[in-house]
Amino acid sequence: MKYIVVSGGVISGIGKGVIASSTGLLLKTLGLKVTAIKIDPYMNIDAGTMAPTEHGEVYVLNDGGEVDLDLGNYERYLDVTLSRENNITTGKVYRDVIDRERRGDYLGKTVQIVPHLTTAIQDWIERVAARPVDDTGETPDVCIVELGGTVGDIESAPFVEALRQFQFRVGQENFALIHVSLVPVVGGEQKTKPTQAAIRDLRGLGLVPDMIAARCVEPLERGVINKLSMFCHVGPEQVMGVHDVGSTYHVPILLEQQGMVRFFEKRLHLDVNGGIAEPMKKKGSQLRTRWRDLTVGHERLIDKVEIVLVGKYTSLQDSYMSVIKSLEHAALRVHRKLVLKWVEAGDLEPAMEKDNPVRYHEAWHSVCSATGILIPGGFGLRGTEGMISAAKWAREHRVPFLGICLGFQVAVVEFARNVCGLSEAGSSELDPDCKDPVVIYMPEISKTHLGGTMRLGLRPSLFSPSTERWSRIRKLYGGAATVWERHRHRYEINPEYIERLERGNPSTPVVQVDQEPSSQQHLLQRPSTPPSSSSSRMRSLPTSPNLNRSESSVDDKAVQDIVRKRSATDQLRFVGKSESGERMQIAELINHPYYVGMQAHPEFASRPLNPSPPFLGFIAAAAGGKALLDEQIEVQMKSYAPPHPREAMILESEAAAKADEADEQTRKPASTPPGAATPTRSRSLSKKGPAAEGAA
Structure with a gap:
């Protein structure tokens, strides 16, 4: 398993999710199977109770997990199906460690951030990274791990330390780090000092970036790339300029043009020629073609x-x-x-x-x-x-x-x-x-x-x-x-x-349709005799007071006019x-x-x-x-x-069937004597629930 960690510096919301998704997509074009994990340092167990105006949308997964919106980026770009375990939060990890302590799993030891919490984080990453996420049903080749927030925040410190240890646990040849940083433009000049400071902090925590994704409103100048290379201890080919583009769908192409794929082939020893089955290579090639067509088509x-x-x-x-x-x-x-x-x-x-x-x-x-x-x-x-x-x-x-x-x-x-x-x-x-x-x-x-x-x-x-x-x-x-x-x-x-x-509308002479309403004439078709059973193709509804209820006295043109006006709404x-x-x-x-x-x-x-x-x-x-x-x-x-x-x-x-069966039991009223009236639902269930507007 190869691991690529994506971290961020200077400011939050800089685009780590798009960079992580784009990196995974490019690796998929090689024929590799890719999965993704998002680490959110907040204390919440999940994103379900967080206000959308503060944290963005709550993304829902197949298993019912309420997670960060970046997992939506992963699923859309990588065409995979993730689970709630692919979203790690501080609340989840602490709960996991505390549950273990209560069971006595730590054999009476004093439970600490290091090594117990950091080890739990590493175990979680390794366990989830091995789960199949696509229709092949096979273990992924690469796992993209996005560290949310900004490096240096007190909330992310345990995760940074866990990742520092993790690089030695899996081996340097299986671990790479992309650091996304901001290059602001002040007075027409692209400034590198914020990125230099962010990389210095990162290196001080024991993580050395293999690649810098420099976010800027405009394309990076060659001099700026060389300056980042010199002061951040990376080669010029390891600095990716990611400027603002018309659509995020262009980002993978932008990174590919700057040599990201070639770099990771060498850095992670990806055996693209001999280690990937031919059908997967073909599938990856088709993905590259379709994605390129998508982005080119968007521009035109x-x-x-x-x-x-x-x-x-x-x-x-x-x-x-x-x-x-x-x-x-x-x-x-x-x-x-x-x-x-x-x-x-x-x-x-x-x-x-x-x-x-x-x-x-x-x-x-x-x-x-x-x-x-x-x-x-x-x-x-x-x-x-x-x-x-x-x-x-x-x-x-x-x-x-x-x-x-x-x-x-x-x-x-x-x-x-x-x-x-x-x-x-x-x-x-x-x-x-x-x-x-x-x-x-x-x-x-x-x-x-x-x-x-x-x-x-x-x-x-x-x-x-x-x-x-x-x-x-x-x-x-x-x-x-x-x-x-x-x-x-x-x-x-x-x-x-x-x-x-x-x-x-009960006062309008509309005909109820049980099959295809292919035309107005079909809507107005009436049986020669009044319908006598529910098996009839159509059945009449009550007419308005000004129309006689007998079928022979209903004027066809009047009905046509009414139905023509109301058929779209009734x-x-x-x-x-x-x-x-x-x-x-x-x-x-x-x-x-x-x-x-x-x-x-x-x-x-x-x-x-x-x-x-x-x-x-x-x-x-x-x-x-x-x-x-x-x-x-x-x-x-x-x-x-x-x-x-x-x-x-x-x-x-199977899970849904069990849930629906449980729901049915909840709906059924208590047993009633034969002939007794069955209780209704609406009045007993119409009380306002506690759903908070922020919990959307």
């Missing part, structure tokens, strides 16, 4: 697609890192340049018109002019009425829409209020006393502990059989009957309201459900250009070369309408492949 994009993101944490764009990347992946697939506009959800609410009319009108101008509207996840009441207003605009004006997690729930609330006539519909998260709680707290979720207690990880969604012919979202998943996406939520759609929501279907059939996980509006809501977070499984299906459909509909969407559906039906390894899906399916 001319046509644009404008998307508005209506969110709660727009003050820090890293809060929606995976959403942004998923939009970019989909835009690249359809050869469009993404133009993303940020709208703070609270700016769309009526109160803002009084407090700050300029922001209010600017926000609504962005929404009204957008070709696509996206509402991502979040927690808490703030801004949700603005989200509901944006969802209503997209529904009524036939603007492509994608709602994720909270975005899915507010879209259902909006539909219940404005189509189904449930004017007081709401979510028990937002209003514990709402009259019609169409969104409720899940009964099995803890209300006393926030960390790691949500419905987390890879879960299946089963499409209804009737959706096979008409559902666009199902076709975007290749027509599969079951799809897998990662979840992170405490609330769900209330099962008691499903029939009411799918019925739509036909909501929960097309994807959990294995138990109780949880609604995917919703779709019939005859809308593209209106999809998902309880899951599909952005966590998107890849640059394999875009997330919901995002692909959304971008295609926004960029080129029905023609482009149909084109992408045709491609997906032929070639879509899920990003998760089959073995991982099997394991996770």
